[in-house]
Amino acid sequence: MAVARVGLVVHEGRPEALAAARVVRDWCDTHDVRCTDIDVWRAGEPRHRAKEELDAAGDPDLIVTLGGDGTFLRGARLAAENDALVLGVDLGRVGFLTEVPVQDVGLALDAVHEDRVTAERRMLLAMRASCPLEVPEDMEALMRYGRGPLLPPPCVRPECKTGGGWGIALDATALNDVVLEKLTRDHQVSVGVYVAGRLLASYSADALMVATPTGSTAYSFAAGGPVISPRAEALVFTPVAPHMAFNRSVVAAPDEPIALRLLERSGLAAVSLDGQLRGVLRPGEWIGVYAAPRPLRAVRLGPTDFYGRLRERMRLTDAPAAAADGEAAPLWPLSTPAPPDLEHLSLPPVQADAYPLL
CATH class of the missing domain: 2.60.200.30 (Probable inorganic polyphosphate/atp-NAD kinase; domain 2)
Incomplete structure (x- = not known):
């Protein structure tokens, strides 16, 4: 999708989020895309309803969040209001929602702008x-x-x-x-x-x-x-x-x-x-x-390895007796095409952290 308006939700307490926000704003300037900071917590002012935020931002078609899962939830509240896409940039520690490493935010915006992404539907x-x-x-x-x-x-x-x-x-x-x-x-x-x-x-x-x-x-x-x-x-x-x-x-x-x-x-x-x-x-x-009758639409740049992330983020450990069997091999080989009776199944990508940004 050609991005016309970006709403930016930033974890203001993290320097790396502020640095990433500058990258997003520079990208928007280069591509003649309007970029507005939303859900900003100003001293002495109340927070606003989602519709008020979006109206002030010109009804953005892409919400970019810079932080962890909490920041992503802030962006999701806004994206759900007008069915905008939401792109989560990962700056958290135990997050499951964010998609893109902070160093790849510019490449991710290119991929969205050139329609090289998928919209994953998340129930609300x-x-x-x-x-x-x-x-x-x-x-x-x-x-x-x-x-x-x-x-x-x-x-x-x-x-x-x-x-x-x-x-x-x-x-x-x-x-x-x-x-x-x-x-x-x-x-x-x-x-x-x-x-x-x-x-x-x-x-x-x-x-x-x-x-x-x-x-x-x-x-x-x-x-x-x-x-x-x-x-x-x-x-x-x-x-x-x-x-x-x-x-x-x-x-x-x-x-x-x-x-x-x-x-x-x-x-x-x-x-x-x-x-x-x-x-x-x-x-x-x-x-x-x-x-809700309408789901959230989250940007995905490639296959999501949810269970690999679950093992990593929750630091799951193997039972001592099972670990004695050595390193576990994959149940099915992931380096060759699936046979006909498995073609309809969802299996993890060959490289869990790979996504087609380039």
Whole structure:
């Protein structure tokens, strides 16, 4: 695709990200492409809704993120608003989302501009709620932790000011997860969890989350949830420190919504999307989480070796007894074409880190 407008999301606290941003701006100047910094945290100013950011940037068709997975999530929030492509430049340590080493950012922009890339579809989560979400005035000071201002609560979509028993549709998406969690250490949340319209169980827990396959390697993984290929489509429900015997994750089909209703005996609960506090629920209120009708489109420059990255980034080690067998050979040879009965399968590239930039 010929890039006309670039939105740039930068991790301002990392010198290498600032240096890479200069490379992106120089590339845009050379190719007569408008480049605008977006989601900038200015002192004393609130953060803006995705539509406001994109309108100010001239509706960019490519979002470039310079940082780790957290920065990529910031860019994904914006790209999801107008179906822009998002290109993640890797400056993180344990990231699964970013694609391009920082030294190759100029080559990656060339590849996008010359349409030598593919758009990988990543499932997003959307939300309905029993009422508009709000953040109490005193919450911002408690939740900052040096991370910058909070995002505003998601607004109600214009076409759905009232939703009756179906709730109201919120203008919010999540790439990783939607989390309902307790606000104080001494009081767990009590939540009725519904899957595909039926009550699964009522939980008392520190938190309950609904994750995408992309988010299965984030908070859900830390809470004991399963690792799911990002190419899959599913909703993963995982309780965090539940006070009950059934503490397993539940993997639902993409067309099976998951609803979380705060029970009357519960305290207040925070609603977070991709790690960002977006509102507070009171007893009796609920949120419904479901697959968004439109996925995120992430730039990929070649085949993605997700399982190789999983082994590397999570530093997986082999059992001592298995390691005694020596270095493991590939199950199938990757240096020759696949036989007919395997041609339909997705197998890793011959070189896991190779991508066709040149």
